[in-house]
Amino acid sequence: MYALGESMKRIQIKFILVILAVATLWTACSDSDEIFTVDPAVRLEFSTDTVKLDTTFSTVTTPTKTVWVRNRGGKGLRIAGIRLESGNQTGFAVNVDGIPLKQENGFQASGLEVRRNDSLQVFVKLTTPRNNFATPQRVKDNLVFTLESGAVQKINLDAWSWDAELIDNLVVKRDTMISSGKPIVIRGGIKVDSAVRLTIASNTTIYFANNAGIDVYGSLRIIGTANGNVILRGNRLDRMFSYLPYDRVSGQWRGIRFRPSSYDNYIIYADIHSAYDGVVCDSSDMSRMKLEMNYSTIHNCQGYGLRATNCAVSVSNSQITNTLADCVYFLGGDVAMVHCTIAQFYPFDSRRGVALRLCNSNGEVDYPLVRFQGDNLLVTGLANDVIDIKTKDGVAAGYRFFRCILRTPRPETIDYSKMNYVWWEEPTDTVRGGAKNFRNIDGAKQFYDFRLDSVSTAIDSAYFWSGFSETDRLGHTRDNKPDVGCFEYIKN
Numbered sequence: 436m437y438a439l440g441e442s443m444k445r446i447q448i449k450f451i452l453v454i455l456a457v458a459t460l461w462t463a464c465s466d467s468d469e470i471f472t473v474d475p476a477v478r479l480e481f482s483t484d485t486v487k488l489d490t491t492f493s494t495v496t497t498p499t500k501t502v503w504v505r506n507r508g509g510k511g512l513r514i515a516g517i518r519l520e521s522g523n524q525t526g527f528a529v530n531v532d533g534i535p536l537k538q539e540n541g542f543q544a545s546g547l548e549v550r551r552n553d554s555l556q557v558f559v560k561l562t563t564p565r566n567n568f569a570t571p572q573r574v575k576d577n578l579v580f581t582l583e584s585g586a587v588q589k590i591n592l593d594a595w596s597w598d599a600e601l602i603d604n605l606v607v608k609r610d611t612m613i614s615s616g617k618p619i620v621i622r623g624g625i626k627v628d629s630a631v632r633l634t635i636a637s638n639t640t641i642y643f644a645n646n647a648g649i650d651v652y653g654s655l656r657i658i659g660t661a662n663g664n665v666i667l668r669g670n671r672l673d674r675m676f677s678y679l680p681y682d683r684v685s686g687q688w689r690g691i692r693f694r695p696s697s698y699d700n701y702i703i704y705a706d707i708h709s710a711y712d713g714v715v716c717d718s719s720d721m722s723r724m725k726l727e728m729n730y731s732t733i734h735n736c737q738g739y740g741l742r743a744t745n746c747a748v749s750v751s752n753s754q755i756t757n758t759l760a761d762c763v764y765f766l767g768g769d770v771a772m773v774h775c776t777i778a779q780f781y782p783f784d785s786r787r788g789v790a791l792r793l794c795n796s797n798g799e800v801d802y803p804l805v806r807f808q809g810d811n812l813l814v815t816g817l818a819n820d821v822i823d824i825k826t827k828d829g830v831a832a833g834y835r836f837f838r839c840i841l842r843t844p845r846p847e848t849i850d851y852s853k854m855n856y857v858w859w860e861e862p863t864d865t866v867r868g869g870a871k872n873f874r875n876i877d878g879a880k881q882f883y884d885f886r887l888d889s890v891s892t893a894i895d896s897a898y899f900w901s902g903f904s905e906t907d908r909l910g911h912t913r914d915n916k917p918d919v920g921c922f923e924y925i926k927n
């Protein structure tokens with residue numbers, strides 16, 4: 436039996452080897468029998484006929500786009516040559532199935548075969564030279580495929596190139612003003628030394644790389660206007676998906692941080708969005724103003740919108756919206772907020788924080804909440820309760836709300852003696868509350884318009900505070916019955 440078993444194993448092995456040999460021979464014959472056509476009517480098929488690379492900054496390489504080149508015909512196709520129509524003049528760089536089109540090969544690839552029902556990949560990126568224009572300039576080229584048959588096919592390459600001021604690791608050591616009609620791209624970040632001031636003028640847009648932000652030890656003045664906001668954002672100009680530009684994706688840059696030595700910071704008419712933390716204020720002497728922010732927006736942050744610890748802060752006519760952590764978080768301090776819209780509709784994570792959090796202890800350190808004065812605030816969001824007020828006994832807890840709309844189920848822990856003319860937005864109100872307050876809340880496309888809709892209870896509900904109620908976030912004049920929040924309702 437043992438001898439018979441060994442014999443059977445040898446027979447099985449020989450049979451397998453014969454099968455493999457036949458398969459190899461059949462494959463070799465099949466390859467050699469591949470028929471290549473020279474019929475000019477037979478063409479390649481491209482996954483796209485136009486490669487769009489959106490807008491790019493001059494001298495900065497774009498992300499790579501991929502194009503599939505397929506042969507769905509019944510016969511093989513030989514490609515006599517693939518080349519850029521403009522040679523190497525436009526800045527496009529192409530790689531065809533691992534073959535780069537570069538000077539060594541005359542900026543072309545040749546002798547490629549695409550067998551029937553097979554494909555190859557083409558990779559495209561762009562690095563443009565400076566164009567010396569203040570506005571984006573269009574950059575176009577064609578990737579030309581010449582088949583063995585003589586047939587010519589093209590893929591259009593299309594992009595916009597924008598000259599920018601590229602700055603690496605800026606350290607501000609003396610009073611400095613940044614003002615530029617061109618975009619400014621910051622890599623590595625901005626550090627403002629103590630005892631000096633950085634001023635950013637109106638109509639200035641600063642694009643920050645992923646690891647960059649503004650670190651302030653001295654003071655920062657952002658001086659925008661209603662028609663010329665200062666814009667701080669990430670530097671990616673491309674899209675995550677066709678419907679979603681990276682500019683609408685949170686966490687694109689680090690945000691602004693005011694260190695303990697920093698005082699007298701002033702932000703007016705600024706648009707700060709898609710950062711990690713929008714603005715962070717470290718603990719400091721409450722007898723000195725840490726930050727005054729007016730007519731500004733902090734939106735779509737992967738951390739906090741505005742976080743301040745044990746310092747003096749004043750915020751008016753401003754929008755603070757959509758954050759993974761809390762939109763607004765005050766741990767102790769002396770704080771005044773007037774005519775602000777604080778809305779928590781962050782879409783990426785159901786564990787999002789609240790819209791407004793007030794406390795006087797973090798469990799380790801106590802910080803007296805000397806004052807929180809909230810007037811004409813619209814505080815709402817997706818959750819049933821977007822407000823968290825937790826105070827520790829024996830530590831100062833001074834807060835008051837006046838003429839505010841607050842989305843909360845009225846927990847018994849709230850001291851109602853500190854609520855004057857406050858409207859409670861019930862979670863069950865799907866007609867006038869929550870997202871219905873606003874013109875457009877589109878979580879799928881990450882598009883938000885927090886101007887008031889006609890049904891909002893915020894309309895005509897505010898108290899007129901001289902010095903704060905004259906104009907709204909956009910510079911529009913308020914009427915004698917102003918609206919709660921940072922936007923005055925204007926009928927279309």
